[in-house]
Ligand code: DX5
């Protein structure tokens with residue numbers, strides 16, 4: 412299914428209200444829920460782990476899209492799968508054995524995602540195209556929400572779509588997606604758009620209408 416899906420990142424939501432925030436954005440039209448796991452080691456920020464994912468799982472009716480910004484990855488794959496992740500995405504830069512990592516993710520029954528940092532070329536994904544269900548093209552350096560979209564990554568999206576050919580692989584964009592940048596990456600072949608600040612700005616669980624307006628604007 413190549414229709415464009417919006418995946419709000421709960422990194423930009425109220426951390427004391429994940430359940431209510433998720434219900435609010437889903438009611439306002441979110442297609443997937445993007446969950447940013449950071450370890451303070453692979454990226455310079457810390458968020459939360461599998462226990463939090465398990466706690467929010469019952470509040471998600473759609474797809475729980477877990478983006479692991481952690482190293483190492485392999486010791487934690489089962490924990491995130493058991494927490495109910497539908498998609499588990501690992502970074503190619505997070506370790507020397509990404510092929511093994513993707514195999515291990517698929518072995519849990521979850522969909523396997525491969526994330527590429529802005530400094531990593533599309534060619535790095537070439538040996539892995541039959542191992543993945545999703546490629547996440549980072550359009551900011553991972554670690555924080557609210558950063559500026561890196562335009563040089565758009566060309567990488569087009570290259571990856573060409574490389575993927577007729578395989579069933581989503582291309583997800585993560586970082587700085589807003590109503591201005593979204594059309595650029597969709598034209599290049601992306602079909603899943605993660606958005607944090609551009610979805611949650613101006614709204615709250617008590618005033619969720621802006622979430623819907625923001626989603627439709629993207
Ligand atoms: C960045 C995270 C993103 C982040 C995007 O490390 O992976 O998912 O939440 O935030 P915005 O949309 O604000 O750039």
Ligand code: ZN
Pocket residue numbers: 420445446447478585605
């Ligand atoms: Zn993310």
